Amino acid sequence: MMRVLRTIPYTVIRMSRDYITLLLLLVVPIILITIFYFVLGDLKNQYGDPAFYDTAQLMTLVFQLFGGSIVIAHIQDDLFSPRRQRLMVAPMSRPFYALSISLCGMLYSIFLGFLLFLFTGIGLKVEWGNGFWVMYIIGLLAVLSSLVSLILIFAVKNFKLAERLSEVYGIGCIVLAGLFFPIPDYTVITFINEYLNPLLLAANAIGYAQSNLFPDAYIYMIRLGVGIVITFIIVFVLGRRKI
Amino acid sequence: MIASLNGIVKRYDSKLVLDYIDLDINEGQIIGLLGPNGAGKSTLIRCLTGMETVNQGNVTLFGDGKKPFQNKNKEKIGLVTQEISIFPELTAQENANFFAGIYGLKGEVRKRRVAEALAFVGLAEHTKGRAQNFSGGMQRRLNIACSLVHDPKFLIMDEPTVGIDPQSRNHILQAVKKLQRNGTTILYTTHYMEEVETIASEVVILDKGQIITRGTVQDLIRNIQHEERIKVEVSHPEEVSLESIQALPDVKQVIKDGNQILVVSSANSGHLDRILTIIKEDSGVVGINVEKANLEDVFLTLTGRTLRDGGSA
Amino acid sequence: MTVFHFVLKRSIANKTSLLILFLFPVVAIFLPSGEYWPHLPYGYQYFGIFILFISLKLSGLILEDRMRGIAKKVSIAPISHFSYLAQNLLAYFSILILQCLILVYGGVLVGKELYQPFWLFILFITFSMASIAFALMWISFFRNKEISMLIFMSIISVIALIGGVLIPIELLPEILQKIAIMLPTFWLAWGIDWVVFGGELKEFLLVNGMLILYMFLFLITGSVKKLH
Numbered sequence: 001m002m003r004v005l006r007t008i009p010y011t012v013i014r015m016s017r018d019y020i021t022l023l024l025l026l027v028v029p030i031i032l033i034t035i036f037y038f039v040l041g042d043l044k045n046q047y048g049d050p051a052f053y054d055t056a057q058l059m060t061l062v063f064q065l066f067g068g069s070i071v072i073a074h075i076q077d078d079l080f081s082p083r084r085q086r087l088m089v090a091p092m093s094r095p096f097y098a099l100s101i102s103l104c105g106m107l108y109s110i111f112l113g114f115l116l117f118l119f120t121g122i123g124l125k126v127e128w129g130n131g132f133w134v135m136y137i138i139g140l141l142a143v144l145s146s147l148v149s150l151i152l153i154f155a156v157k158n159f160k161l162a163e164r165l166s167e168v169y170g171i172g173c174i175v176l177a178g179l180f181f182p183i184p185d186y187t188v189i190t191f192i193n194e195y196l197n198p199l200l201l202a203a204n205a206i207g208y209a210q211s212n213l214f215p216d217a218y219i220y221m222i223r224l225g226v227g228i229v230i231t232f233i234i235v236f237v238l239g240r241r242k243i
Numbered sequence: 244m245i246a247s248l249n250g251i252v253k254r255y256d257s258k259l260v261l262d263y264i265d266l267d268i269n270e271g272q273i274i275g276l277l278g279p280n281g282a283g284k285s286t287l288i289r290c291l292t293g294m295e296t297v298n299q300g301n302v303t304l305f306g307d308g309k310k311p312f313q314n315k316n317k318e319k320i321g322l323v324t325q326e327i328s329i330f331p332e333l334t335a336q337e338n339a340n341f342f343a344g345i346y347g348l349k350g351e352v353r354k355r356r357v358a359e360a361l362a363f364v365g366l367a368e369h370t371k372g373r374a375q376n377f378s379g380g381m382q383r384r385l386n387i388a389c390s391l392v393h394d395p396k397f398l399i400m401d402e403p404t405v406g407i408d409p410q411s412r413n414h415i416l417q418a419v420k421k422l423q424r425n426g427t428t429i430l431y432t433t434h435y436m437e438e439v440e441t442i443a444s445e446v447v448i449l450d451k452g453q454i455i456t457r458g459t460v461q462d463l464i465r466n467i468q469h470e471e472r473i474k475v476e477v478s479h480p481e482e483v484s485l486e487s488i489q490a491l492p493d494v495k496q497v498i499k500d501g502n503q504i505l506v507v508s509s510a511n512s513g514h515l516d517r518i519l520t521i522i523k524e525d526s527g528v529v530g531i532n533v534e535k536a537n538l539e540d541v542f543l544t545l546t547g548r549t550l551r552d553g554g555s556a
Numbered sequence: 557m558t559v560f561h562f563v564l565k566r567s568i569a570n571k572t573s574l575l576i577l578f579l580f581p582v583v584a585i586f587l588p589s590g591e592y593w594p595h596l597p598y599g600y601q602y603f604g605i606f607i608l609f610i611s612l613k614l615s616g617l618i619l620e621d622r623m624r625g626i627a628k629k630v631s632i633a634p635i636s637h638f639s640y641l642a643q644n645l646l647a648y649f650s651i652l653i654l655q656c657l658i659l660v661y662g663g664v665l666v667g668k669e670l671y672q673p674f675w676l677f678i679l680f681i682t683f684s685m686a687s688i689a690f691a692l693m694w695i696s697f698f699r700n701k702e703i704s705m706l707i708f709m710s711i712i713s714v715i716a717l718i719g720g721v722l723i724p725i726e727l728l729p730e731i732l733q734k735i736a737i738m739l740p741t742f743w744l745a746w747g748i749d750w751v752v753f754g755g756e757l758k759e760f761l762l763v764n765g766m767l768i769l770y771m772f773l774f775l776i777t778g779s780v781k782k783l784h
Contacts, residue, residue, distance in 0.1 A: 006344035010330070010337060018331045022704045025744035028710040035717055038729040082326030086389070089292045090316035090320045092345045161572075205777055 004096045011074065011104045021070055025112050029063045030119055037124050049127075056126045058179065060116040063140045063203050065170035067109025068149025072166065074101045075150070076159045079243055098243050113138040113171045116163040129210035133217075140224045145170070147231035154238035173199040195223060245270050247308075250300035253286055253452075260286045262452040264300070267399075268430060275443030277430040277538065283452040284432040285325065288331050288401050291430075293324060305396075318346060321395030322550045325402045327386045331375035335366050335385050339375055339392045346393035358525060359386075360392040363421075365414055380411030387415065391422075398422065398431045404438065416442055431478050436538035450541060455545050464536050467544040468510040470495065473518060473536040475504045478527035487521045502529070559635070559643035567614055567651060574637055576613075577651060580606060581658040585666060593724050595752040597668060602657060602677070604744045607652060607715050611691035612708050614648040619695045619704060640781055649731045652684040672751045673758060679747040682767040689771040693778035703733050720745035740770050 015021070033056050039185045040052040078087060079098060087094060117134060119124040128134045149166040157161040176192055177199050178185060183189055202218045208217035246268040253261035260283050265367060278284050289295035291302060291345050293312030304311040305319060324331055329338045339370050346382055348356055360366055364384035369377070387403060400419070404412045419429055419442050439446055447457040456463060477483055480502045489497045493509040495540040505521065514534065522528055568574050574695030584606070594601035618641075621627045630640055630753055660677040663670050698704035716722050718732055719741025725733060736742040747763040 003345045003347055006340060010341045010344075011331060011338065014330060014332050014398075020703060023710055024706060028713060031714055032717060035714070035728075036734065038732065039723060039727050077330075082324055083328040085289075085294060085324045085326075086322060086328045086342070087345075088294045088347045089320060089349065090342070091317035149492075164572075180602070181590065184588065200271060 001096060003092045004100050007092075007097065007143060008100055008104060011101055012108075013072060014074070014103060015108045018070070018073075020120060021073075022112075025070075025109070026065060026115060027065050029059055029116055033116075033120060033124065035061050039210075052124075053126050054119045056124060057128065058177075058199075058203055060120060061199055062111065062170075062174055063116065064109065064113050064202075065145050065173055065199060066167070067106070067112065067142045068099075068166050068169075069163065070108055070145040071102050071105030071146045072153040072159075072162060074105060075153055080153075080159065092110070093130060094243050095239070102150060108134075108144050109146065110139045113142055119221040122199045127210070129206065134206055134211050137202050137205045138226070139220065140221065140228060141198055143225060144198050144228050144231060146192070147228060147235050150235045151231060151238060154235065154242045162231070173197050177203075193226060196227075198224060198227060198230065244268070244303070244306060246292060246430075247303040248287075248300065249303070250299050251287075251290055251302070252299035253283075253290055253295065255332040261297075264454060265445060265550040266457075267455065269398075270428050271423065271426060273419065273431060273442050273444050275433065275439030275446045276430060276449060277436060277439050277446055278432075278449035279384045279434055280423075281543075283402055284434075284449055286395055286452075287449065288322075290400055290432070292320065293317075300357070309377065310540045313334065318393065319396040321393065321398040322360060322388035323387050323398065323400040323403045324392045324553055325405060327382045327384065329374050331387055332373065334371050334497075335361055335377075335388070336370040338385060345491060348393055350398065356392050356394060363418060364388045382448050383407050384414065386445045387418070395427065397428045397430070399432075401432050403431075404435065412438075423447055427486070429447060434536065436542075440538060446538065446543070448538075450542075450546050451453050453455045456541070460538065463538065463541045467541050468536045470507055471510050471512065472499050473506045473508070473515060474532040474534070475506070475528060476516065476523055476532075477502055477504060477529040478529055479525065480504065482525035483522050484525060488518055491517060557643060557690060559640055560657050561645050563617060563644050563647035564650065566598065566617055577610065577655065579659065581655045585662045585668065586661055586714065589669075594748075596670065596676075596748055596756070597663075599722065600663070600668075601657070601679065604687075604721050604741055605657075605712065607680070607687045608690070608712055608715075609708075610652065610655070611684070611687040612694060612705060613622065614651065615688065615691040616643070616705070618644055618692070619698065619701045623699065634770075638779070641692070641753035645692065648688050648691075649684065652688070653681060656680040656684065660722075660763045670751075672754070676744065676748075676751045677682055677753060679744070679760075679764065682764045683740065683747070686767045686770040686774065688742065689778060693774040696778045696780075697736045715741055716741050726767065743767050743770075 036055045036059070037052055040050070040055060043051040045051045045054055063149035075098060076085060078101060079094065087097065114135060116130070117128065117138065121128050121131070148169050149162075152162040152165045152169075153159065156165065160208065174180060176189060176197050181192075197202075201224045205217045205224065208214070244267060246266075246414065248264050248266040249259050252259070264287060266287075276287070281432065286295065289294045290297050291304075293302070297397075301308055302311050305318045307313070307316055310316075310329060314349060330341065333341065339360055340353065343357055358367070358370075361370055362385050366381065366384055366388060369381065377439055383403065386471075387400075390398065390400075404415055406416075409451060418552060419431065423429060423442075431439070433444065443460065446460055447489040448455050448463075448465060455533055458467075480499055483499070483504060485497045487503070488504070491508070491512075491514055494513040494514065495509070496504060496505075496507040498507075499507040506514070506518055514531060515531075519528060519531070568577065581603075587597055587602075589597040590601075591647035601677065607729065618627075619761060621630065656677055658680055660670065660673050660680065665672050695704055696710060698707075710758065718736050719725075719739040720728075721741045725736055725742065725745060728736065743763050743766045747760065747767075750760050750763060
């Protein structure tokens with residue numbers, strides 16, 4: 001256990017040196033959100049609030065969907081590449097090591113979400129409501145997305161395919177949420193968006209909390225939580241076989 | 244005894260990769276594990292280190308046959324992998340520190356060992372450089388340093404010199420010898436027989452999953468050496484009395500080819516001196532070449548195939 | 557035409573590539589239309605972004621050749637650098653033409669309102685040319701395929717937004733509208749507007765002319781760097 005703990009600083013260093021991830025999950029959203037800030041200006045939504053608030057919140061959450069890429073890239077590098085041999089002969093628990101990488105990846109993703117939250121909240125004056133609640137929901141979304149990515153990497157043999165599928169998960173959630181184009185009102189899609197689409201679950205949890213409708217916010221938060229429990233069980237079962 | 248394999252059988256589906264392997268590795272040895280590609284060398288290492296479960300037989304590490312792969316034993320083993328398995332985004336020092344950490348090194352000892360391991364492979368000047376910016380040879384050396392950082396009693400090196408420049412290769416071979424002098428036991432796998440001839444105190448030749456022979460380089464060569472071939476380059480070949488040479492005991496064949504005389508005789512006949520005396524009576528000697536057998540010939544004799552590609556000779 | 561032949565073969569070598577290449581235009585046909593904007597159904601509006609991505613994915617083969625040392629072998633073979641590049645680009649272009657055909661005339665077949673399908677097809681073709689050239693220039697800056705793709709993703713999302721493909725250009729602040737003129741997607745968006753609302757032919761020629769100009773600009777920049 002202690003030995004695994006000693007690896008954590010190096011995992012953190014490695015993640016912080018992955019500049020491409022920083023570009024994709026921090027710099028790009030900042031640029032895009034800023035452009036929307038100028039585009040939407042003083043435009044109001046149907047409730048009379050600035051339309052930019054909704055966009056900025058959704059964009060911040062959207063990028064959490066892709067945070068799982070951090071975890072699976074490191075799991076792949078350390079446990080499914082030639083480096084695996086070294087870790088197999090080392091006097092250290094591999095499952096614990098996998099857990100530590102996953103937790104680091106999730107925390108890193110949450111940290112990037114936190115920076116976006118700060119940027120939009122302080123820099124662009126977006127009203128988010130209770131900051132702790134927002135960060136809690138962002139955290140849940142990041143954890144769920146990482147778990148989904150982990151299921152993919154454990155279930156699919158080919159890493160590239162797992163990576164693509166995790167992108168499909170992210171883009172799929174965005175498309176189903178109707179952010180690219182209006183989605184027809186089919187019962188199936190409404191059900192998915194109401195109970196399964198993590199992007200909308202998180203957005204609703206934050207939105208309802210902002211309107212002080214906490215019972216509704218809790219419902220969406222619990223749905224996210226249930227998603228995490230289920231995906232965690234799957235990750236646990238699949239991971240035990242693969243690691 | 245450092246390690247011992249008894250009757251190890253390993254199959255991948257129906258393919259038999261290791262076929263009843265018995266191997267003892269004693270303290271202080273450099274064992275050269277030699278075999279063509281696909282002979283089963285890497286699988287043997289995987290079984291020896293517990294990366295792969297065996298279908299039959301048992302592995303003993305440091306006298307422990309019950310739980311050979313428990314952490315207490317793993318701490319004493321270092322593995323230099325065939326592929327470079329380091330973190331490209333970390334510096335040399337950070338890489339060594341990471342592996343020191345997972346082997347339980349702490350504080351000052353850890354600091355000292357990291358510095359020593361990097362200096363040992365000649366990377367003392369590059370501790371702050373990121374591995375991804377290193378040349379292939381430097382990355383290979385860092386790969387070795389990461390396996391040495393916890394000062395293992397038993398070092399397993401799986402083809403550590405594949406694809407590197409001669410300078411780095413020499414550095415690695417010298418380092419291996421130095422490690423042995425410091426008391427480390429080394430299992431060195433390769434398909435380059437020159438490397439084994441240079442460093443190994445004992446050679447194990449593996450082919451098609453079986454150990455076909457083992458012993459010191461000299462022993463193995465002696466066992467297969469049935470004849471020697473002496474080539475003498477002369478100034479006046481037409482003057483040399485081939486009959487006199489042919490008349491020597493144990494000489495099997497004398498051939499004149501241009502200004503070269505080739506004499507084939509039984510091994511260790513001790514004829515070199517006599518042949519030279521005969522030739523010098525009628526001609527001058529320009530050059531001499533005594534062809535000796537090497538490990539390639541050992542492999543060839545035992546399997547009928549060449550070592551490099553495993554194909555027919 | 558050996559290079560052309562094998563590039564085509566490699567591009568559609570596996571089922572996933574084939575699926576991505578030809579399923580997407582079919583799916584795009586059936587995407588819905590917007591209420592006020594975009595004027596063409598979403599599948600057609602976003603097709604430009606798809607073309608950009610496909611161009612980079614296809615031209616990744618050149619980068620792969622460079623990474624694997626195949627480019628070195630080609631450079632000492634009796635085939636010119638120009639011919640190697642031209643055959644590569646021609647192969648990518650052939651695939652893109654097929655995709656544009658599927659999208660536009662597939663849409664016509666299922667009765668989508670495309671206003672002037674032929675001119676839309678021509679617009680997509682010229683944009684494909686500019687896009688392939690852009691991809692060639694892009695990969696000339698990189699040695700690693702994955703990294704080039706990831707950074708490309710970042711840039712494209714910004715270009716698409718500013719260039720008027722994702723949102724109407726009029727909504728952008730003035731300064732961004734001015735910057736947008738420099739982006740090929742701006743001309744694509746303009747071209748789409750022309751296809752929908754009609755206008756003088758010379759306006760459409762200007763749009764296509766600009767895209768072709770971009771193509772030459774990118775081609776020159778991209779092919780200056782020797783493959784090895």
